[in-house]
Amino acid sequence: MNNATFVFDAHCDTLGCALPGEFQRDLRQWSDAGHLDLPRMRAGGINCQIFACFPGQTRLTSCPTSAALERLEVLYTLIERVPEQITLIRSASDLEKITTEGPIGAILGFEGGEALDGSISRLHTFYRLGLRNLGLAWDERNAACDGVGAGTSAGLTAFGRDIVITCNDLGIVLDLSHLNPAGVAEVLALSSQPVIASHSNARGLYDHHRNLSDNQIRMIAERGGVIGVTFVGMFMADNPAEATLDHVLDHIDYMVEVAGNDHVGLGSDYDGWTLPTDLDSGEKYPRITDGLLARGYPEETICKILGENFRRVFTQILP
Numbered sequence: 001m002n003n004a005t006f007v008f009d010a011h012c013d014t015l016g017c018a019l020p021g022e023f024q025r026d027l028r029q030w031s032d033a034g035h036l037d038l039p040r041m042r043a044g045g046i047n048c049q050i051f052a053c054f055p056g057q058t059r060l061t062s063c064p065t066s067a068a069l070e071r072l073e074v075l076y077t078l079i080e081r082v083p084e085q086i087t088l089i090r091s092a093s094d095l096e097k098i099t100t101e102g103p104i105g106a107i108l109g110f111e112g113g114e115a116l117d118g119s120i121s122r123l124h125t126f127y128r129l130g131l132r133n134l135g136l137a138w139d140e141r142n143a144a145c146d147g148v149g150a151g152t153s154a155g156l157t158a159f160g161r162d163i164v165i166t167c168n169d170l171g172i173v174l175d176l177s178h179l180n181p182a183g184v185a186e187v188l189a190l191s192s193q194p195v196i197a198s199h200s201n202a203r204g205l206y207d208h209h210r211n212l213s214d215n216q217i218r219m220i221a222e223r224g225g226v227i228g229v230t231f232v233g234m235f236m237a238d239n240p241a242e243a244t245l246d247h248v249l250d251h252i253d254y255m256v257e258v259a260g261n262d263h264v265g266l267g268s269d270y271d272g273w274t275l276p277t278d279l280d281s282g283e284k285y286p287r288i289t290d291g292l293l294a295r296g297y298p299e300e301t302i303c304k305i306l307g308e309n310f311r312r313v314f315t316q317i318l319p
């Protein structure tokens with residue numbers, strides 16, 4: 001069923017792997033390095049992808065805005081070179097035009113508010129440049145909030161609250177992955193729009209601080225949001241090398257149980273971390289469909305999980 005099914009993946013760090021002078025992967029070519037490029041997206045049936053700009057750990061505090069712009073340049077250059085293969089999604093109508101045959105839809109995301117440089121003006125500028133998905137935090141503290149890795153209980157700053165309201169006004173989808181529990185609660189209370197967690201798993205199944213509690217999962221679902229189950233090995237097993245596709249399917253089962261069919265999606269984190277070897281490349285994506293079919297999921301539910309749920313939320317929020 002995968003060829004005709006719309007697939008939306010809510011998180012990858014692939015732009016950082018195509019920077020000139022660093023990894024130099026040409027995303028137009030099938031590569032054996034890393035996890036994702038256009039041919040492998042096509043082979044895996046991925047139709048829409050959030051490309052996150054993560055400044056990288058060393059750039060979080062030194063020039064994160066420049067780091068984001070460099071990644072944005074990678075995406076713009078790719079789209080310019082092969083517009084028949086990939087196109088930028090700026091609006092709900094752009095997203096509605098994405099089909100399983102046409103160009104792949106790229107959504108520009110930020111992983112962490114660092115790149116905003118403490119400025120709402122910067123948020124407006126990045127919106128003009130195409131930003132449509134904003135993860136408030138990576139793992140550490142920034143001017144907006146505290147990441148979950150900081151281990152603190154602080155909520156949003158005044159700047160963080162401004163960001164939430166501005167994103168609601170502009171039509172940028174807020175992303176709770178990496179945010180600490182106090183921040184998650186505050187965004188859920190403050191946002192007038194549904195929010196997503198682009199790449200997070202279930203803490204009830206595996207106790208890692210990056211995973212979401214049952215209560216957080218329920219709150220995101222109650223407000224109409226979607227959680228992208230992620231493939232990251234260390235969020236599913238003590239020895240990440242032992243994580244497999246089955247672990248991912250277990251987290252999907254668990255999320256569906258807690259959140260319901262309409263609030264679960266996928267966010268691979270391709271090119272972000274070590275992933276299970278049976279899922280560690282874009283062309284392996286159909287294995288999820290096969291796994292869900294084998295577990296008895298009806299096709300209608302599989303379509304929701306593979307892409308329709310995320311498409312619904314982005315269509316609702318994007319301008």
Ligand SMILES: [Zn+2]
Pocket residue numbers: 111178199269272
């Ligand atoms: Zn991440």
